[in-house]
Structure formats: C-alpha cells, structure tokens
Amino acid sequence: MKANTHFAFFDEGSKKEIRRATLKAVAIPGYQVPFASREMPIARGWGTGGLQLTLSLIGQTDVLKVIDQGSDESVNAVSIKKLVQDTTGVQLTECTEEADIIQSRHRIPECSLTKEQILVLQVPIPEPLRAIEEREYMTKRMHAEDDYSGAWLMLFEQIMKFGKTATTADHPVSVHDRYVMAPSPIPRFDNPKMDHSEALILLGAGREKKIYAVPPYTSVKSLAFEDYPFTVESFEGAHCHLCGAVDVFLDELIDHEKGATIYQCNDSAYCIEQLNKQEKVEVESTYA
Amino acid sequence: MHETPILRVENLCKQYGTGCQECQDKERNSVEKNYCKSCGTVFAVRDISLDLYRGEILGIVGESGSGKSTMMQCLYFDTDITSGAAYINRPGKENENVFELSSQQKRMIRNHDYGMVYQNPVHGLKMNFSSIGNIAEKLIAAGNRNVSDMEATGKRLLTNVHIPLHRMKEEPEKFSGGMQQRVQIAKALSNNPPILFLDEVTTGLDLSVQANVLDLIKKIQRELQISMIVVSHDLAVIRMLADRTIVMLNGEIIEEGLTDQVLEDPQHAYTQQLVYSLL
Ligand SMILES: Nc1ncnc2c1ncn2[C@@H]1O[C@H](COP(=O)(O)OP(=O)(O)OP(=O)(O)O)[C@@H](O)[C@H]1O
Ligand SMILES: [Mg+2]
Ligand SMILES: [Zn+2]
Numbered sequence: 197m198k199a200n201t202h203f204a205f206f207d208e209g210s211k212k213e214i215r216r217a218t219l220k221a222v223a224i225p226g227y228q229v230p231f232a233s234r235e236m237p238i239a240r241g242w243g244t245g246g247l248q249l250t251l252s253l254i255g256q257t258d259v260l261k262v263i264d265q266g267s268d269e270s271v272n273a274v275s276i277k278k279l280v281q282d283t284t285g286v287q288l289t290e291c292t293e294e295a296d297i298i299q300s301r302h303r304i305p306e307c308s309l310t311k312e313q314i315l316v317l318q319v320p321i322p323e324p325l326r327a328i329e330e331r332e333y334m335t336k337r338m339h340a341e342d343d344y345s346g347a348w349l350m351l352f353e354q355i356m357k358f359g360k361t362a363t364t365a366d367h368p369v370s371v372h373d374r375y376v377m378a379p380s381p382i383p384r385f386d387n388p389k390m391d392h393s394e395a396l397i398l399l400g401a402g403r404e405k406k407i408y409a410v411p412p413y414t415s416v417k418s419l420a421f422e423d424y425p426f427t428v429e430s431f432e433g434a435h436c437h438l439c440g441a442v443d444v445f446l447d448e449l450i451d452h453e454k455g456a457t458i459y460q461c462n463d464s465a466y467c468i469e470q471l472n473k474q475e476k477v478e479v480e481s482t483y484a
Numbered sequence: 485m486h487e488t489p490i491l492r493v494e495n496l497c498k499q500y501g502t503g504c505q506e507c508q509d510k511e512r513n514s515v516e517k518n519y520c521k522s523c524g525t526v527f528a529v530r531d532i533s534l535d536l537y538r539g540e541i542l543g544i545v546g547e548s549g550s551g552k553s554t555m556m557q558c559l560y561f562d563t564d565i566t567s568g569a570a571y572i573n574r575p576g577k578e579n580e581n582v583f584e585l586s587s588q589q590k591r592m593i594r595n596h597d598y599g600m601v602y603q604n605p606v607h608g609l610k611m612n613f614s615s616i617g618n619i620a621e622k623l624i625a626a627g628n629r630n631v632s633d634m635e636a637t638g639k640r641l642l643t644n645v646h647i648p649l650h651r652m653k654e655e656p657e658k659f660s661g662g663m664q665q666r667v668q669i670a671k672a673l674s675n676n677p678p679i680l681f682l683d684e685v686t687t688g689l690d691l692s693v694q695a696n697v698l699d700l701i702k703k704i705q706r707e708l709q710i711s712m713i714v715v716s717h718d719l720a721v722i723r724m725l726a727d728r729t730i731v732m733l734n735g736e737i738i739e740e741g742l743t744d745q746v747l748e749d750p751q752h753a754y755t756q757q758l759v760y761s762l763l
Contacts, residue, residue, distance in 0.1 A: 328610075341588050345625040349610075352624065353617045355631055356653055421631045 204251040205283040210234060214252035214407070218398060221409035226371025227339070228322050233405040238275060243301055244402030246318035247276055250299045253314060253398075254280065259287045261295035266303045266445070266462035273301075290465045302365065304386040306444045306466040309395035311412055317380045319401040322408065324368040324378040344376045347419060355424055367426070370417045371410060379416075385428040385445045390416040434459040439470035488573050489535035490711050491559075491679055496532040496568035498551075498558050501525030518551065518734040528554040530735040532568075536679070539709040541701075543726025543743060545716060545758075551735040552715040553603065556683045559713070560600045561590045572597060572679070595626040599672030599710075603684035605664035608671065611657040615647065615667045618656065622674045641670035645700060662693035669700060673708075680704075680712045686721060698724055719759065723747055731755050 204211065217231035236244045243264075254260065262277045264270035268290040276299065277288055289295050292305045299316040309315055325335045328346035338346065347368050354362040361367070365381040369390065379387055380399055390397060390410055397410040410416055420426035431446045437458045444466065446459040461467035504523035506514035514522045518530070529551045536542050544552050557563045559570060561583075569581040574597055582593060594600075602608040609618050619638040620628075628634055642652055645666035656664045665685055672680055682701065686694040702725065704710060714725050722729055722743060729746045731739040731754070739752040750756045 341591065343588075343591065343625075345621060348624045348629070349613065349617060349621050352620050352631065352634070353613055356614050356616055356635075422629050423632050 203256075203284060204254055205279070206234070206248075206251055211252045214248055217407045218249065218252065218409065221398070221407045222396070222411050224375070225411055225414050226369075226375030226377040226408060228377075228406040228408045230405055231407050233402050236402070237279065240403040241320065242272060243276055243299070243318040245400030245404075245407070246299045246301070246316045246402075247279070247400075248402060249316045249398050249400040249407065250276075250280060250297055251283075253297060253316075254284055254286060256284065256286065258296040259289050259294055261289050261292060261298045261465075262300070263298070263303060263305070263463075263465070264301045266447075267464050269464075291469065292465055302381045302383075303445070303463065304382055304389045306441075306461070306463045307469075308389070309393060311394040313395040315393075315395050315397045317382070317397065317399045319378065319380045319399045319406070320403070321366075322378055322399070322401040322404050322406040324376050339375060342374070344370075344419075347376050348421075351419060351421065351424075355421070361420070361424065361426075368419050370419060372414050373417075376419070377408060377410075377416075383429055383445055384418070384426070387416070387418045387426070388428065392416075431459065436461045436467060436470075439467045439474070441467065441470055487537055490538050490573045491536040491713075492571045492573075493532060493534045493559070494569045494571075496529055496555065496558060496570070497527075497566045498529040498554050498563070499525055499527045499566045518549070527735050529558060532732075532735075532737055534730060534737070534740075536711050536713060538678070538711055539705065540727045541705055541712045541714055541725050543714050543716065543722040543729040544732060545719060545722045545729060546732035547717060547758075550732040552717075552732060553683055554735075555732075556600075556681050556713065556715055560598060560681055561587075561594060574678070591625070595622065596675060597677055597679055599675070599677040599680040601665070601668045601672050601680070601682045601685050603687055605656065605661070605668050608668040609656045609664065612655050614653045615642065615656055615659075615670075616652040618667060619671045619674050622671055626675050637674060638670075641673055642667070644673075645670045646696070660693075662689050662697065665689065665697055666700065669697070669704075673704065673710075676708070676710075678711060680710050681715075682712055683715045684717070685714075686716070686718070694721075701725060719747065731758070 214231060217229045221229045234248060236247060238244060260280055262273040264273040281288060292307050297314050297316060301318040323335055325338055325346050327350060329335050351361050365383050366378055367384045367387055368376050369379050369387060371377045379390060392413050393410060394412055396412050399408050418426040434446055435442045436446060437460055439461060441461055445462045447462045449458050449460055451458045501524055503525045506512050506522035507520035507525060514520050518527045532555060546552050558565045565583050570583060572582060616638040619641060620634045623634045623637060639649055642649060647663060647666055656667050686697050716722055726743045729743040730737050733754050739746060739755045747759055750759050
C-alpha cells in the first residue's frame with residue numbers, strides 16, 4: 197500500500213469540498229449542510245465527522261486539543277490526536293487556552309473560548325427532528341417551512357411523563373431564531389456556552405454526512421415552554437474534591453474508603469489548571 | 485341578503501395521471517365512470533363546487549370510489565389539486581384562493597381554521613404519543629408555548645369526548661377504535677376551528693359506539709357553531725347529521741339540496757336507487 201503523503205491526510209480537493217460545506221454552514225447558522233463524508237482510518241461513529249472538519253481546517257502552525265467527554269486521555273481522543281499529528285506534525289496541547297482548534301465529544305470546555313479559537317464538536321445524530329420523523333425528505337421540509345411542532349411535542353411529552361423535560365443531553369436549541377439544531381450530546385449545562393460564543397463552533401456528523409455551525413456571537417436558545425423554563429444540571433452544594441471548583445460540570449464518584457459520594461471536575465484539563473494555579477499561589481505566599 | 489359562505493369551493497378537480505387526447509376530448513367517451521380506458525388516468529374529483537355556511541353540517545354521500553375522501557384531502561391540503569379554487573371567509577383571507585398559498589400559509593390555515601377527523605385514526609393521530617400530547621400537537625403548531633394552558637385545554641376536550649382523564653397520558657394505540665376516534669375529534673377541536681372535516685368517522689365502529697360519536701358531533705355543532713363537512717356512505721348517518729346533502733358519483737355532484745328533500749324526493753335516478761334500496 198502506498199503511504200499517504202498528503203498534509204492532513206486528505207488531498208486538497210477533499211479539503212476544499214469540506215471547507216465549502218463549512219462555509220455554507222457558517223453562512224446559514226444551524227442549517228445542516230450535506231457533505232461527501234470520506235472513509236477514515238477510524239470507524240464511523242467514532243468522531244469521523246469532527247475529524248474531517250479538523251483535518252480540513254488545520255494549518256502547520258495550529259495547536260490542537262482533542263477531548264472526549266472532558267478527558268484528553270481517552271482512547272478515542274488519543275487515536276484522533278495521533279492521526280492528526282502523524283499527518284500534519286502539528287503541536288498538541290491539553291491546555292484549552294493554548295489550543296487553536298479544540299475537537300470535542302460530548303462537552304464544551306469550562307473556560308470560555310475566544311474568537312481566536314474554533315470548537316469542533318463530534319455529532320452522532322445531527323437531526324433534532326429524527327425521533328418524531330424518520331424520513332429525511334420530511335425533516336428537510338419541516339426545517340424549510342420552520343415547522344418545529346415536533347421538537348416541541350417531544351418536550352411536551354417528557355413533561356407529561358416525567359414532570360419536567362428529561363433530556364440528559366442534546367437538548368434542542370434554536371439558532372439565530374431560525375433553525376432548530378441538535379447541539380450534539382453535550383449536557384444541558386453546556387448549552388448556554390453556545391449562546392453568543394466568541395469562538396466559531398462547527399459540528400460534524402460523519403456517518404450522517406452533515407456539517408453545521410454556530411458562527412461567533414450568534415444567538416442560541418434552548419427550547420423551553422413559558423411555564424417550564426430551561427434549566428441546567430444542578431450541582432448545588434457540591435464541589436470538585438480535587439480543585440474545589442463549584443460552577444462546573446461535575447462527575448459523581450464513590451469514595452470507596454469512606455463509602456461517600458464525591459464530585460470531580462468532568463473537564464480534567466480545567467481541574468489540573470485550577471490545581472496548578474492554587475499551587476502557584478501557595479508557593480508565592482510561602483516566599484512572601 | 486345573502487350570507488357569505490365560510491368556505492366556498494369552485495370547480496375543484498383532482499386526477500391521478502396526466503390524461504391523454506382520448507379523455508380530454510369529451511366526444512370520444514373514453515372515460516368510463518371516473519377512469520380513462522385509454523391512458524388509465526383516474527378522475528377522482530371532477531368539477532366540484534360547493535358552499536359551506538356558518539354553523540351548518542353539509543353531508544356528502546356517495547358509493548365507494550366516488551371521490552369523497554379525495555375531495556376532503558384536497559380541501560385539507562393533504563394532496564395537491566389538479567385545478568380549482570377555494571375561499572375561506574376569515575379575516576384577511578377572503579379573496580385568496582387558498583390552494584395558491586405557500587405551504588407555510590396552508591399550514592397556518594390547517595392549524596388555525598381547519599380541523600380534520602380521518603376515517604382511519606392512524607392518519608390523524610400519533611399512535612405512540614400520549615393522548616394529551618396528540619391534542620397539544622395541534623395547539624403547539626398554532627403557536628402555543630404554555631404547558632399548563634395546553635394541558636387544561638386538552639383535559640377539557642377529553643372530558644367532552646368522554647375519555648377518562650386518568651387515561652390521558654396513555655397512547656391511542658392502547659385504545660379501542662371508538663376511543664381513538666374521540667381523541668381525534670378532541671384534537672381536531674383543540675383550536676376552536678370554524679371549519680371541521682369529518683371523513684367516515686363512524687365507519688367500522690360498532691353501533692352503540694357509533695351513536696355515541698354521532699351524538700358528540702351533534703352536540704359540537706349545537707354548542708360551538710362549527711361548520712362541518714361530513715362524509716359518509718351511510719345514509720342513516722347523513723340523515724341524522726346533515727342539514728344539506730350532496731350526492732357524489734364518479735367524482736361529480738349529481739344531486740344536492742336539503743337533506744330531507746334529497747332523501748324524501750330524490751331526483752336523480754342514482755339517488756333514487758340509493759334511497760329506495762335502503763327502505
Ligand atoms: N393515490 C391514488 N392513485 C390513483 N387513484 C386513486 C388514488 N387515491 C384514490 N384514487 C382513486 O380515486 C377514486 C376516488 O377515491 P376516494 O378514496 O376518494 O373514494 P371515496 O368516495 O372516499 O370511497 P370510499 O367510500 O371507499 O372511502 C377511486 O377511483 C380511487 O381508486
Ligand atoms: Mg373514503
Ligand atoms: Zn386518457
């Protein structure tokens with residue numbers, strides 16, 4: 197087999213095609229743009245949509261961060277990083293602030309992103325109306341006609357059955373007051389981070405062959421009824437047992453020695469940064 | 485002085501197939517019943533014009549295949565028409581042929597001005613969503629974003645159609661045919677539409693349930709002054725419900741008038757046969 201010699205894996209033609217779809221996605225916030233999703237050396241359903249976006253965007257001087265559910269070290273994140281680095285030689289980082297491109301699965305980092313950064317989210321199911329309508333030509337028509345009764349009906353049913361909207365992740369959002377969009381399976385906690393985000397947010401679904409986007413400073417509203425306002429997961433009274441952070445998305449763990457529930461930052465890079473800062477303050481104060 | 489009809493239909497035609505020279509030429513007589521022997525085109529609805537007035541029930545009767553359901557589907561925008569016009573007497577829409585509106589505008593009319601009850605509840609309900617959710621769907625489509633408000637409306641309607649409220653969160657697929665029809669009626673009524681289409685709502689239901697649903701329809705007309713087009717091939721249903729009746733055959737209107745008049749003193753040979761065979 198001939199070794200792949202292209203920068204960033206793809207030939208220029210393929211990259212152009214993906215960029216073209218990306219530009220269209222940016223021009224029509226929240227609209228799902230079809231693209232010719234390529235075969236990748238990792239299996240579809242493992243972030244190939246996000247990976248193709250990253251490969252089409254990345255330049256030699258860019259710094260890349262890849263996270264999987266808040267972790268930089270998961271097998272999936274590591275294999276994506278390896279593929280990008282092997283074909284580009286770009287610098288990798290775990291520090292959110294240092295990254296130019298952040299590819300992520302199921303989380304948006306805790307520290308707010310800047311206009312210099314691009315967030316690439318991996319998407320399994322890009323169609324927010326799929327659960328109520330299986331046929332693609334029908335969902336396309338619903339988007340075209342701004343007919344989102346189905347998305348609202350899903351939330352209404354949840355309220356009837358559970359007394360509240362029961363979306364644990366991927367709670368639908370309205371982008372720029374026009375297209376209803378699946379924000380990818382991020383927790384509700386992360387939805388507000390999309391609203392007027394300074395960073396460009398790109399979403400890629402490899403298996404479903406769709407790219408969509410939230411351009412910087414775009415309104416993103418989580419769907420909610422007047423009398424059932426949108427709420428995020430609450431971690432009231434809890435804090436990270438390592439760094440002490442409170443206003444972050446926490447994982448629940450069991451402390452096996454004490455048999456008690458403890459909490460820990462889901463965004464591990466954020467947690468480490470907090471610990472480093474604290475250490476620095478401690479060191480400084482000892483010298484003072 | 486003449487009252488303006490709430491719905492006026494003019495020269496409505498719906499054909500399946502493109503037609504050919506044979507069937508376009510009336511002289512040549514290639515059309516048998518509603519079907520062109522030469523090209524296979526079906527002329528399901530042919531040049532139907534009718535008026536529906538406020539608060540009245542207009543009955544449509546005709547044999548199987550005469551085009552009743554097709555006409556209802558055309559009026560409710562479920563299928564594209566071949567030609568014709570319809571006007572609804574609603575503020576701001578009086579002079580617009582509703583068939584020429586954009587699909588978004590048509591959806592507005594469906595959600596605000598029309599209600600539909602299909603012969604087969606599968607077409608009118610999401611069978612695996614709760615019954616209250618099915619009613620809310622229509623309210624949501626009309627722009628309602630308040631859960632308590634929709635829940636209250638849904639409960640009131642379900643009570644009206646005698647669905648016990650402890651079953652409102654159940655899916656219609658768990659209900660009997662009669663109950664499904666009643667949920668459909670509740671849904672169709674949720675936005676207080678001035679115009680309601682009912683296509684064979686009692687077909688396939690057993691007699692006691694039929695009587696129940698018919699009573700309900702009568703009550704709705706009396707209390708809400710909703711105009712209805714009621715399709716049935718059952719003359720007894722038409723006799724009980726309709727103020728005026730239209731008889732259809734092969735896609736055409738062959739006779740119309742006050743229901744009593746049509747049923748007591750039919751003019752067209754086909755209607756005579758229909759009425760007398762029933763006696
Ligand atoms: N999709 C279609 N393609 C071709 N022909 C059709 C289609 N739908 C209906 N037809 C034909 O149109 C004619 C009218 O059918 P329609 O269902 O409107 O009759 P109907 O009066 O409602 O009959 P029924 O009493 O059996 O419900 C029939 O000849 C039918 O075969
Ligand atoms: Mg029929
Ligand atoms: Zn013909």
